[in-house]
């Protein structure tokens with residue numbers, strides 16, 4: 001039994017052991033019984049129904065699946081769900097609060113940093129990790145930090161501007 | 177007083193995008209995000225060989241895996257008459273292979289299981305016995321005497337030729353060449369490239385036995401065409417088919433064709449009476465779905481000593497893979513290839529074109545372009561540069577001398593197109609000024625003395641965007657118009673639906689701006705919906721930069737129909753005759769006393785609550801728009817580069833883009849389209865490379881081998897604009913989405929070739945990988961990408 005469908009398909013014979021994992025995801029502890037080979041990206045999408053995390057390749061190249069793992073950007077398609085047991089994960093759904101967007105989200109909208117939106121969640125989370133560490137990055141630093149995330153639509157220039165917009169806003173908020 | 181159009185988000189406003197509200201929260205709704213109750217998962221087993229006879233398929237081990245619900249093979253499809261399907265260009269394509277496989281990655285079997293992991297396991301458990309056949313990987317091999325016949329399934333097909341076609345004035349062109357002082361020649365290969373949207377293809381077919389209705393959620397840029405195709409293939413009546421195209425993670429032409437996976441998921445759902453989801457993996461997408469380009473072009477230009485172009489001759493051999501499945505709406509077998517040289521005033525031109533089958537995935541989709549326009553414009557601009565060099569003329573001056581002049585519109589091109597507007601020389605001037613042309617030429621000379629190689633490349637072009645008109649363009653017999661339906665509610669808020677389908681272009685934002693411009697309803701009061709064939713009016717979808725030229729025009733026209741009815745309501749409310757009512761944005765008023773007026777919202781309210789006798793209630797309408805002509809945007813792209821002679825690495829110094837796409841609805845979005853297009857242009861010129869080895873193995877089947885530029889490699893862009901409104905479009909707009917991808921590559925390649933000028937190197941085929949540039953520079957000879965791989969023996 002691969003994933004999480006026990007209730008749906010109870011008739012399925014299986015000799016693969018499942019393991020229980022508990023992940024703190026967007027501030028909330030959630031558990032699931034998973035087959036050891038299940039990818040973290042699939043647990044997030046199908047198990048926890050957080051479909052903002054996308055998968056855009058089979059080779060850990062595109063970065064559409066990027067989440068923050070204990071605050072660091074990782075490609076969730078390159079990690080098994082069982083490896084995340086006991087860790088803290090933030091997905092795009094965790095960026096905004098109920099009432100307010102994160103400045104990075106505002107920046108992407110204001111600077112037209114997205115078109116089809118498929119790369120956007122991964123881009124924003126990578127950008128968040130950058131700004132958490134380096135609140136005032138140069139254009140080159142932003143381009144380098146984002147170089148593990150592919151975008152086919154925008155040509156990156158507006159993504160860079162979006163991150164700069166967010167950095168300005170965060171720094172202004174901190175100054176006030 | 178009239179409304180401030182920018183404030184209400186009308187035309188010209190860089191309105192922030194409505195769709196972003198869900199995308200930035202991770203709340204987009206892409207096909208893989210949709211989960212239906214009881215849904216099963218499908219995976220495809222693909223052929224590892226490029227050409228082989230199928231001797232047997234043993235599926236017993238797959239069936240034995242717990243959780244497997246169905247295993248489908250070609251034989252099973254054939255028993256339902258579904259083994260083959262028609263393509264959009266009147267060819268046929270195998271859904272699941274029966275007799276033989278014809279390209280690596282071809283669909284051989286499908287497994288439907290409780291989840292995708294099980295389905296993948298089961299695919300691996302299927303045993304196929306193949307008998308390998310000799311492989312054809314390029315047109316040269318395809319034409320060789322005794323070449324293996326790829327399409328032996330087709331009656332009357334005795335060779336690998338798909339078509340042989342010509343256009344233009346052969347005799348006139350011969351005469352032009354007889355008068356030439358100089359004849360310039362060029363031969364090149366535009367390599368195969370994959371559009372590769374970040375999201376792959378996928379579908380969820382949901383057949384409901386109780387109602388006999390089939391709903392398919394799928395990644396398609398053209399839902400209504402798909403509905404017509406499904407009706408044909410599955411033999412279901414149209415009203416029992418609903419195609420829904422949800423949010424698309426990019427398209428670029430890759431999501432126009434009908435793919436076997438869609439058809440297989442539909443049959444599986446009908447057989448199992450459960451929803452069946454198929455999500456292609458990236459390798460499947462890269463090796464089996466619509467490629468672009470792969471054309472061998474050669475040609476020559478007849479020139480007078482003073483620089484005037486007298487005539488052009490071109491020949492193309494295009495590689496269509498195993499099935500001719502381009503969306504091919506024009507009457508012409510090679511699409512709009514003969515739009516080449518449209519911006520130049522050339523008396524005579526002649527083009528011959530041959531299409532060939534090879535053992536490669538079906539190719540020739542319009543990858544961010546209008547049906548072979550990219551190859552046409554690339555050849556044009558490379559040829560123009562070569563001719564200027566041969567004449568010893570400045571490349572900018574040579575273009576200016578041969579441009580169609582502003583006062584010469586409408587202008588009939590040598591191949592018969594009618595271009596209607598443009599300011600070509602002005603665009604070039606803006607570009608030259610922005611890049612600092614004269615200074616750069618001096619810098620280049622200085623640098624050369626110190627052994628540094630600088631180069632500047634120009635690409636100028638006009639291209640035909642926005643097919644139809646219906647007289648000349650159709651897909652499967654359906655004419656290429658488009659549509660919009662507008663319903664204004666009692667409160668004056670509205671919902672608009674069109675037959676187009678955004679894949680990132682931002683229609684939800686821009687269509688509302690057109691309505692705001694026409695009716696004065698604030699854009700924020702208008703919802704835009706697309707992609708559901710049960711609710712959207714019939715349209716041909718979004719590709720070939722046709723949305724603004726065609727669907728966008730329909731949006732303006734339906735708004736005008738609404739305004740005409742609102743005028744009657746206004747007259748009634750104001751108690752004057754209709755002739756006495758004047759319009760200003762958002763408001764009707766009495767001509768003789770302008771402060772007596774009613775708003776469009778008042779009229780909307782009256783349409784439901786206070787209509788005059790004899791006037792039908794309600795305020796909604798539909799418009800179908802059949803464009804009188806294509807739109808002809810113009811672009812000038814200029815790139816400067818430095819080539820490192822030690823390594824062949826070239827760095828982009830500056831890129832300037834001057835686009836004239838007529839009136840811009842949303843300048844921010846237009847600029848986004850241009851930057852995205854320039855990036856793909858840079859990608860094709862520098863790294864994007866899918867080739868095949870002698871056995872037909874696809875080299876470039878994942879993102880480790882098929883290189884897409886990241887933020888780090890991608891250069892910055894400087895954008896400028898010139899505005900020449902389209903004379904026949906209701907709001908003066910022209911297409912823009914693909915211009916930079918079409919015109920851009922030649923700017924980069926011309927720049928590198930300019931840096932190598934004087935070395936005797938005339939051409940390096942794309943992508944200009946450092947090793948190719950290095951080899952060209954050190955050996956002083958052309959580097960050809962054709963044939964991609966020689967058979968070793």
Ligand code: FES
Nearest residue numbers: 056060062063077
């Ligand atoms: S899905 Fe592409 S890197 Fe994870």
Ligand code: FES
Nearest residue numbers: 115119151152153
């Ligand atoms: S916005 Fe489409 S891939 Fe980045």
